[in-house]
Amino acid sequence: MINLAAGPAHPILHAWPALIPVAVLILGLDGYCLVNLVRAPSVRNLPKPLWAIVILFVSAPLGAILYLCFGTDRTGTGRTRPPSPGGAPTSALSATAAPSAVQPTLLAPGPADRRPVVTTTGLSRDYGGIGLFDVDLVVPQGSIYGLVGLNGAGKTTLLSILAATRRPDRGTVSLAVGRTSAAVCPDVPEFDPWLTSTEVAGLARALVAPGSDSSASVAAALRATGLADAADRRVGGLSRGMLQRLGLACALAGDPELLILDEPMSALDPAGRAELLGVIAGMRGTRTVIFSSHILADVQRVADQIGILRAGRLLYQGSTAELMDRYLTPSWLLRIAGPADPVQAALAAQPWVTKVEATEPGVLQVDATGIADGERGIPAIVAACGARQVACEPVTADLESAFLALTGAGVKEVA
Amino acid sequence: MTTATRPARPMSLWRLEWLRLVRTPRAVSLGAVFLATGLLEPVATRYASVLLSHVARGTVVSLPKPTAAQALSSYVSEATIVGLIVLVAMAASAYNFDARPGLSAFFRTRVPSMWRLIAPRFAASAAAGVVAYLLGTLAAWYETRLLIGPLPAGGLLAGMLCAAVYLMFAVAVTALAASLTTSTVASVGITLAILLAALPLLGEVHAISSWVPTALVSAPADLVSSPPADDLAHYVPALAVSAVAGALALVAAVLRLQARET
Numbered sequence: 001m002i003n004l005a006a007g008p009a010h011p012i013l014h015a016w017p018a019l020i021p022v023a024v025l026i027l028g029l030d031g032y033c034l035v036n037l038v039r040a041p042s043v044r045n046l047p048k049p050l051w052a053i054v055i056l057f058v059s060a061p062l063g064a065i066l067y068l069c070f071g072t073d074r075t076g077t078g079r080t081r082p083p084s085p086g087g088a089p090t091s092a093l094s095a096t097a098a099p100s101a102v103q104p105t106l107l108a109p110g111p112a113d114r115r116p117v118v119t120t121t122g123l124s125r126d127y128g129g130i131g132l133f134d135v136d137l138v139v140p141q142g143s144i145y146g147l148v149g150l151n152g153a154g155k156t157t158l159l160s161i162l163a164a165t166r167r168p169d170r171g172t173v174s175l176a177v178g179r180t181s182a183a184v185c186p187d188v189p190e191f192d193p194w195l196t197s198t199e200v201a202g203l204a205r206a207l208v209a210p211g212s213d214s215s216a217s218v219a220a221a222l223r224a225t226g227l228a229d230a231a232d233r234r235v236g237g238l239s240r241g242m243l244q245r246l247g248l249a250c251a252l253a254g255d256p257e258l259l260i261l262d263e264p265m266s267a268l269d270p271a272g273r274a275e276l277l278g279v280i281a282g283m284r285g286t287r288t289v290i291f292s293s294h295i296l297a298d299v300q301r302v303a304d305q306i307g308i309l310r311a312g313r314l315l316y317q318g319s320t321a322e323l324m325d326r327y328l329t330p331s332w333l334l335r336i337a338g339p340a341d342p343v344q345a346a347l348a349a350q351p352w353v354t355k356v357e358a359t360e361p362g363v364l365q366v367d368a369t370g371i372a373d374g375e376r377g378i379p380a381i382v383a384a385c386g387a388r389q390v391a392c393e394p395v396t397a398d399l400e401s402a403f404l405a406l407t408g409a410g411v412k413e414v415a
Numbered sequence: 416m417t418t419a420t421r422p423a424r425p426m427s428l429w430r431l432e433w434l435r436l437v438r439t440p441r442a443v444s445l446g447a448v449f450l451a452t453g454l455l456e457p458v459a460t461r462y463a464s465v466l467l468s469h470v471a472r473g474t475v476v477s478l479p480k481p482t483a484a485q486a487l488s489s490y491v492s493e494a495t496i497v498g499l500i501v502l503v504a505m506a507a508s509a510y511n512f513d514a515r516p517g518l519s520a521f522f523r524t525r526v527p528s529m530w531r532l533i534a535p536r537f538a539a540s541a542a543a544g545v546v547a548y549l550l551g552t553l554a555a556w557y558e559t560r561l562l563i564g565p566l567p568a569g570g571l572l573a574g575m576l577c578a579a580v581y582l583m584f585a586v587a588v589t590a591l592a593a594s595l596t597t598s599t600v601a602s603v604g605i606t607l608a609i610l611l612a613a614l615p616l617l618g619e620v621h622a623i624s625s626w627v628p629t630a631l632v633s634a635p636a637d638l639v640s641s642p643p644a645d646d647l648a649h650y651v652p653a654l655a656v657s658a659v660a661g662a663l664a665l666v667a668a669v670l671r672l673q674a675r676e677t
Contacts, residue, residue, distance in 0.1 A: 069440070208525055
């Protein structure tokens, strides 16, 4: 037993100069952990007061080490701004919000004379009967190319091969732009949680354009994706939807000619989806965008080119409007003020009308052989009959119908 | 309403590694482990008899007067196990970006050469490990000098060199392990199995014992013993093998990561 009271001073007391650094280390570590705890927006595993007790009263410095290992929030401390109400960005997404720093040279708008930016020939990747088989993709420059298909159709495999993160078994991929001019945004973007949004986008820019001044491009990309208010927030504190916006911001920060987006709207609420669709639609003619989506209405809204995959094979590729015109029997509900019989009879006599029937008084359902025929012919017949047209609404002319007609899939499969 | 963004320092893969060290508990944990070991082991060595007597109540424990070399040896044996585990875990978490598909896509679609990704991670982890080890050694030297006696400066510096090369070798082996699996835990396990089991077993083979990198682990203590058990020349083969094997491990890691699909 150590007897410190009697006799000459205990030898350990002579060693006080040696014990000072030990005390400094222990107190310093405890102090660091306490400051870290106070500044942390959140901690893991235990509430803050309990961690304070652990740091102070569990055998020093064991409590501090326990806190460092199991308590510290991965989002870091101190520089985190409080989130905006609801965790959502406050600035609206807008296709026109991005200043010129992220806008490349305007390309010729006409789809017919656009050179292909992405071309694949016989692209195949076999995962034992599923995968991708003989895909010949052609993506015109400046187009918005929507890639749709059921789960397991091969969309992500195709995009991964285009992004060069997977290799094909057979076939070739030809890009008309350099690899650093092609940006990829996965469906679930992930980043180091202790970086801020600005730092992540800045890193994305620096990796594809080292040495260039990135601040203007980064700020513009964050504004364009509605993340200006979250520029200094740590990534670990962002919601899934905001991470998806940040993924797009990283892609835009590199000022790419080609954007490859895998399910870019999957984590967004309806308002955010509409805003992001606006951003994508705004790129038409300035960048080439390939994006996959399960939401066919989104694809129909922004994509001028479409590719439909089923079981790894490309069933259709071409203009979205042509697809609907080609695979549908377009139908309209025509509302007439007054008697509808003369109009019905006149329509029934037209060669481009496949069926016309009165669904209720003053309402005719007109099925035509093509969208263009109906859009041109119905108003002309109504005018020729001297009838007054109240409304003429398309009934089934949407991408979902075309998709179902082409793939033979049930509605549940599409969802 | 939009907020003006704060002017940020330009980002690069090197700055990313610096931020990884200082914005997470990595640097503090590594420094704390080595410093605490360096400060406490000489104290424990010097007062081992007092502490043991205190634990075994009523029994007087008498031990031979400790030497300065024993104090440093005690530090080295602790630091090369606990500190090594922390360093390997830290390096493995930096190398294993493929463990998170979204993060993997972020880097792999922007960085054409895997060497650009691996070099900063290796350099930052190795530098952090070496600096932490040197701080711990300086702390051990200070405590030993006050409590027991001086250590030869030449032997101490030579020992630091050997330990630094061994730690860099360990970080390179971690890179190789990370190229074998996408799991961080598995990478740590593979690395520790190599460093703490396979190589020490190999070192038991007398003919090659001086060529095995783990020979460097005991060098800091052996080089300060009185009389010195060995001189630096004795460790040149292990130094050379560690440097070459570390470089080969890095090259193999880069090639494997380059070929990996995610």
